[in-house]
Amino acid sequence: MNDEIPILRSLAILLSFYLFPPSNYYLYFNSDFMTAKSILPETEMIASAVQFINSTASHIFLTGKAGTGKTTFLKNLAKRTHKSFVVVAPTGIAALNAGGVTIHSQFLFPFGMFVPDRSITHDIHQAGNYYTSDMLARKHPLNSARKQVLRSIDLLVIDEVSMLRADLLDAIDYRLKAARGNFRQPFGGVQLLLIGDLYQLPPVVKQEDEEQLKKYYNSAWFFDALALRQSDWVYIELDKIFRQTDDAFIRLLNNLRNNQVTLEDIAVLNEYHKSPAEIQNMREVITLTTHNYKADELNRNALQELKTPLHVLAAEVDGDFPESMFPVLARLELKEGAQIMFTKNDNDGKAYFNGKLATVTSIQDDEIEVSMAETHQPYTLKKEVWENKRYTINPTSQELDDEVVGTFEQYPIKLAWAITVHKSQGLTFDKAIIDVRQAFADGQVYVALSRLRSLEGLILRTRIDANVISTNQQVVSFSQQYHQPETLVARMQTKQLQFIEELISKTFEFDTLIKEIAYIKKTNDVSAAFEEDSMKPVLEQIHESLNAEIQNTQKFRKQLTELLQSNNKDQLLSRLKKGSEYYNHFLYSIVKLLVEHIELVKTRKRVKGYLTDITDLDQLIGKKREQVDKAQYLTQNILEGNHEFDFSHLAKEREKERYRLLEEIRTKVGLRLMKEQKESRGRKAKKNKKDEPSTYDITLTMLESGMTIETIAKERGLAPGTIEGHLAKAVSANRISILKFMSEQDVGTITHALKEMPEGFTSKDLFTKLGGKFGYGMLRAVMNHTGIQSTRQREESL
Known part of the structure; x- marks a missing residue:
């Protein structure tokens, strides 16, 4: 009976908070008790998102109205999660802004529509630009580098997910399953963090793809992806608006967003209409318009009206930086008196921010001076460098890394008498002229108006007609169905316990490694690849060692799960600690054997495919050791109610250990090669003294073995x-x-x-x-x- 008291107490507290949730409290759970920690109401959803990321495996759709902090959340994510992640986005500019890479470049997708139907046997290209999972495997396989990256991550972040089509998310699902060798779980067991606002940028569907898309999907929106339907996921909406503080304006924007705009709302907006004569003399104000040609025309005419000399400033592009990713014009045309807008935040200080307006006052030998809007503070422009990156695995430390493959250097500005509503997303203005008479896309009017801090900054070039205001009804229905913040607390405890169970199950099993070795043995004839008898049995030794542990791991997992389910926290953590120490030692002995084998294989010829395979195996074993490292600490932190934990010390220890091991083994391999060469020279000396390697041949051989x-x-x-x-x-x-x-x-x-x-x-x-x-x-x-x-x-x- 006494054992039931904590459980009953927990249920009572849970029920009371569920029925009468106080607005300024958020619950942090462990397995046998609860604690309530007071946090500020405006950070409640952010804290919830962080906790779901760090202590569950649930996929998360993180959304929020304009100005609620989605971009800031993403920028701070690396500091707040222990999970290894990559960031991808549907377009080059979105990827650049998010600090990630494009979906197509990371997953090596061809252009076209993904068809989630393996039964199609004819060449689907005959019917259009389509591809299937079989075609991805045969015609567009992942290279080793990208496969290694996808195997190393715990979390995949997709920014601007509103632009992501359902079929592309299903293609991502297949790629992750195939790369990780895990077809049992959606997305190969990787957690998704999907960030975006469905009321802003919609997915683009070409006319020729519409019919094909309808065969498999209810809509083109990402939430109708087949893989997501089979998944557990949560909807978290950031609800504190930082951009606007005017309650009346916020209410009006919400009505626009939810297709509930009234005639009174339209009348309020149209009170801010100004005549062309009134607008003509306005300075330091930007126009937001619906079409590119309108913005271009306004900028071109305004630039031509200036009587000052024209200056053309060229960007410097180095390496791989495709034109589709150019953040500003490569050929920037400016005159003194031109109105410009900064396109990124100031890295060195607070002189400017993305969306800040200024006027060019002087251009001398590529030195540009501007006067900041409102303050009229002078500022000398500096060029900025944008980096195009790709994700890689550091061959020495086995850690996920990003590599700069190209750069773009240019002044971070653009002409800004006008920009399109589309390109204004993410920006904030105190004042703007808005022209949405020809609005053609759902949510376009909402996006334009939500750029402003208040109604006082609104200037309408044309009156707003109710006919141009629309929001996609599928989006509204989806949001109403899944936005259930009151259930998040109850779901958290369940998902945390599930996460620990999955963590135990995933960490203390070697099936993936055993299957990988079986695949390598099947596709490579190791017995014929090497003359040396000592190199032939290495893979078999590792295989046998892992197979011998199958029964032990099964018993250990069963033991841990029973302790978790019985709320025996102390014994669970004690067994985890001892088991982690044992399996770390066991896996390290395998790593030593494999790394020495890899270093020797590097010195042999005609073994490129085999070398790639065993290098991939080395990475998988490294990932397994990382899981074992974290299992104890993760479980303890979650059970004790902590949701942000730092594992950087574990990564640093592993990196140091790896460097020491490589130095030791490369020295050992180098000495072995020197001995082999000496013996070989001795055997050949009598036959042909000219064949004796030179001193620089010996140096080359030692370098090839990996020695510094x-x-x-x-x-x-x-x-x-x-x-x-x-x-x-x-x-x-x-x-x-x-x-x-x-x-x-x-x-x-x-x-x-x-x-x-x-x-x-x-x-x-x-x-x-x-x-x-x-x-x-x-x-x-x-x-x-x-x-x-x-x-x-x-x-x-x-």
Whole structure:
């Protein structure tokens, strides 16, 4: 009976809060008691979203009216979650703004519509630009790098999800399942965070795709995706509006949003209509209009009216940065007196923000001075750099990383006498001229008006007609059906317990690893790939070790689940701690064996496919160790009511351990290779003394094994400069890529300096110009790589 008291007390508290929820409290659960912590009402939904992300596996649709902080939430997410995640968006600009990548580039989708029907056997391309899961697997397979990224994540964030079509979300579902080898769970077991406002940007459906889409989906909206229908997910709406404070304006915007606009609302809006004569003399105010051609025409005419000289400022584009992602014009036309708008926030301070207006006062030799709107504060513009990134897995630390593949450098401004309503999304204005007489899309009037802080800043160029105000009824119905904030508290406890059960089940099983090894063995003839007997059984040894643990893991999972269900928290955490220590030690022994095998395979020829497969296996085992690391801490924090936890110390420990292991193994492999070469030279000496490897051949072999220049020098008893000289010679002979031992950044720095060197320069001149940062061997390597030679090199080549 005593055991039932905590449970009854919990149910009583839950019922009282469920029936009479106080507005300024939010509940944090554990398995056998509850605590209520007071938080500010305006952060309640944000706290709820963070808790669902960190302590459940539920998919989340995070929405909110304009100005409720969705963008800020995304920007702060990395600081608030322990989960590994990537950010994707439907378009290049949306991805750039979100700090992520496009959906198509991350998942390697072809353009066209995804058909969720595997029974189609004929070539569907004959009927249009369509593709199926089978076609993705056969004609558009994921490369290893992208597969590794998708295997490493716990959370997939999709921003501007209102633009995401249902079929594309189902294609994402298939890709995640295939990449992770998990077809049992929607999205391969990855949690989704879908961010956006359905009342703003709608999905685009081409006319030729409409009929095909209707065969499989109730609508094009993401919420009708088949995979999402099979999933557990929650609807969280950020309800505190930060942009507007005027209750009457907020009520009017809500009526527009919910298709409940009244004649009184229309009359209130039209009170702000101004005549062309009144508008003509207005300064420091922007026009929001419905069509691109209207905005372009207003800007072009206003620029032409200025009698000052025209200046054209070109952007600098480096690397992979497609035109579709250009955040501002690559060819910016400006005149003194032009009205401009900043297109991003000031990174260095608070001089400007995205949407801030200013007037150009001076243009001198690419130096632009502006006067800020309202304050008239002078400011000298600086160019900004936008980065195009791709997600990668660091080969050494096995951690998810992002790599800059291209940059775009330009002044962060655009002409801003006018912009379209579409491009105004996310911006805030104190004052704006609005022209929505020709509104053509659902929600367009709402988006335009919601850019303003208050009605006092509204200037209507044309009167608003009730006929142009519309909101998609499917969106309204969906929101009304799923927006149930009063149920979030009750669902949280259930989902947290489910999450811990799934965590235990997922962490302490090796089925995925065993299947991966079986696949590698099936697709690679390891017995024929290597002459050395010692290299053939490694995969089999790992396979046997994992198989031997199957029964132990089954018993351990059963034990933990029973302890969880019986609310025996202390014993559960104690068993988790001991089990985690055991399995970490067990997996580390496998990692050591596999990493040494990988380093040896790297030195062999004709094993590229096999090397890719075992590198993927190494990543999977690393992910498994990360799960084991976190299981104990996650369970403890959730049961104790904490919903934000920091695992950075675990990642740092693993990274240090990985670096130590690689250094130890690469040294070991390098010594083994030296011994093999010595024995090989001894055997061949009698037959042909000319075949004896040179000193620089030995250096190359050791580098190929993964050893660093410093380690090679130490093992061979030579100076690092000597080793660098060997490598410079190898570059000249096209025997090795310079990027094997130098970073792209260092090569770029030296190349840039080389191009600035005068005719007849010497290596010493270059060394001095670079401040002695690089040794002569490195300088010669880059000169050999670029073909730009010093005087001495040219003389030696003659």
